[in-house]
Amino acid sequence: MESLRAGGILSGRVASIERFGVFVALDDGPDHPVFPGVGFIALPELSWRRFETASEILHVGQRVSCVFLQFDTWNGEARLSLRATQPDPFQTFADGTAVGKTLQGRVTKLVPFGAFVQVANGIEGLVHLRELTRTPVETPEDAVQVGDKITVVITEIDQERRRLALSRRQVSPALD
Incomplete structure (x- = not known):
């Protein structure tokens, strides 16, 4: 493991999925008290997109x-990133859009x-409570519900x- 540098690629099989992360049995890895390598x-x-449990991403x-991030000497394990093997969809989205665009x-x-x-696929933004409507509301439920299709800027x-900040209030000429 001492020969590994951050950014190197390690392969293996998913050994265990826990509520706090995923253990991978590496093809070439360090000794570990419970799982060798x-x-x-x-x-x-795990992923650039939002998910509830790790089992939505891996099995x-x-x-x-x-991608190898670093070696954790305390736990005797290689810290890894699966999402670093994929392009960041947010950066791709941000490069192709601009403030003021209506979506x-x-x-x-x-x-x-x-x-x-x-x-967009895997791209979420926040519409702050004050930006949901032209007239003030106390809760987001007063303006929208999960599943509603809306126009934002x-x-x-x-x-x-x-982070992506959005407004429904600033959409012209009227709200959905």
Whole structure:
């Protein structure tokens, strides 16, 4: 493992899926007290898209190739990233769009401060509560429901933090 450098590719089979991440039995890996030659993929490193459980992305026995991030000497395992093997869909989306662009989207989640809207495959943005309607509302449920198709305008693209701010209020001439 000492010869490995960050960014190298390691392959293996998914050995175990846990609520906190995925263990991979590596083809060539370090010794581990429980799983010899184990790598670990933390949940945020599984996919660029949002998911509820790791089993939506992988299954036990599946072969994977991952980017090596670092060696965890405390746990004796290689830290891996599956998502680093794929282009970031947010960056691709952000490169092809601009603030002020009007888009159609579907409400995917309601939170106390607004609604998340999917505007492209794997791309969601937040419509803050104050941007949901032209007149103030107390909760997002007062304006939209999960599954609603709405028209929004991009108000901010933060590529570094991978965040998209949207407004339904600023759509011309009227709301959906």
